[in-house]
Amino acid sequence: MLDDLVIPLEEIQEHYENGCLIYRKGISIEKNKPICNRCGNKNKHFFAHFPCARCGEQCLYCRKCIMMGRISACTPLISWTGPPAQIDINRSQLSWNGSLSEGQQAASERVVQAINENKELLIWAVCGAGKTEVLFQGIDAALTAGKRVCLATPRTDVVLELTPRLKSVFPNIQVASLYGGSEDRHLNASLTITTTHQLLRFYQAFDTVILDEVDAFPYSVEESLQYAVHQARKQSSSMIYLTATPNEKWQTECLQGKKDFATIPARYHRHPLPMPHFQWCGNWEKGLKKNRLPPTIVQWVKKRLDSNKQCLLFIPKIDKMEKILPLIRSLHPKIEAVHAEDPNRKEKVIAMRNKEIPVLLTTTILERGVTFPNIDVAVLGAEDRIFTESALVQIAGRVGRSAQFPSGEITFFHYGKTNAMIRAKNQILKMNEEARKKGLIDY
């Protein structure tokens, strides 16, 4: 977008005249319907007119991506089509002394191959497999070939976590870290780590795009983000998807051979994934109206409090969580609850990590990305539709992550089994079986 550039207009025009960049319309009309060329929005509810002081007309603008600055009918989008910035890399830039597990190594080789051949590949790696390390050799191969690499994820906290890790293994490469409010916006780096939101700023810019947590919110439900990833790729480019929990459609496509994929079925510490245990707990919502918790839950929590084991308890909705908290606090006053809009969210997660909180109630926000070393996990109301197959697999994946404490219990308390619960359990079972067959589990 023109307004985002710090380069003087004359210089931009000069590059244009030399054929080094192209202008595209911010909003174009297809079959009488407007489409935003930045975010791909076609929904008329997300368009509005305003009397524009620039073009002097009733100008159409897109409200869908307004938070990144207004794209209106008179806004040009600018992208570079000239020669890429000279990157002189011809030897390996990777400085990493770690070693890959057998499963990681096999996947890593597939990544390198896909990047060299500009292909698409899905890495289906269980929670705690060590996905990031699997990328190192592939990224190195891309950089050595002079390619511009992008590592994208839906979540800002993942960008913040990945940036220092990648900077330390590629110490001599310029790394740009992009998220809302980041300062690296104008950095033309060989390696860009970004939220999928920020990819809206790129048009045919990357030779290699690696997309972490494909199934995570909001990427999974936001068409504009999927559009952004598509737009950011060069026409000839490689695409690596990473996930622990591909959705049903992708799973089928993998099994039918329509999608190229590689699995890492075991964790790097070579212990099997903990299997979820189903426990019927009756109509807990009805009990809650009378301020009663299911006795099975009370017992479960008491047992952990007595043996001093920390635990996470997932609750489907915030209002239910608010009812449960005072009830469960009668067991221990330091029990806390956390949800997405909680202003003290970060502090509570840190307190949990410091073992200051014995039991943490949470919504699905802690379903992925967090590691607490030695915990048990339970889901109350696992039948709720918010707990999809992938959510449940991710939640189960919170248990036994560290090599020191590789086991732990995962219980789904439910009022009626759902397909999602059964599919989640089967997925974990299959991964463990595959890992055993391939000799990736020792215990």
Place this chain on the structure above:
Amino acid sequence: MIIEHCLVCFSEMMPQMGWTTLFSKEESSYMCTECYAKFEKIEGETCKSCGRPLVEIEPQFKAGNRCLDCIRWEEDHEWAGTLERNHSLVHYNDFAKEVIARFKYRGDYLLSYLFVPLIKKKLQLISFDAIVPIPLSEDRLYERGFNQSEAIILACGYQPNNLLTRIHSEKQSKKSRSERIHLSQVFQTKINIPNKKILLIDDIYTTGSTLRHAAKVLKEAGAQSITSLTIARG
């Protein structure tokens, strides 16, 4: 106009159809009840000059039904009586900050309709001959694409009366209170407006300096009285 989606959060709104909605001329709502609830409406007794709720001011910072800030303005004979009264609709809380920033800086013009029902209600209590927006400098207008005060006036169905222009501009938000107040005049007007009752519109009242500078110029051009209405009170 039937709005199907909340202007703020885009969630679908169920139109509350009933005999009352069919037969009354009540304004349709532009936001969902959840978003509406996140704005803290200014109610109860307020400072009779600036419209700040008196209950929120510590006793040592108010006297009678005025806040200390306004008393300071009124003691200064240069400023006394320039702005008769300011009305504000909501508190400038985090939510209001977010929404106003999206309206003004990101440029989501449609949000100018958000407060139309509340503004119209307030306007019934104010008598005025002309409704005047706070002008933007040329650069700022180009940058933003529209003037937020004008947008609000148009959304309410009035014709903005562009009596004021800006002399030169520096960003207000980068200055301290005293810097703002002691600033030389930033507005000018070329027309005489004898005995007119003027209503100024702006998005936020922070120190009141912008509105008072504007009011002073209008007063010098002959206006009888100047009142103001802002969405938020900082």
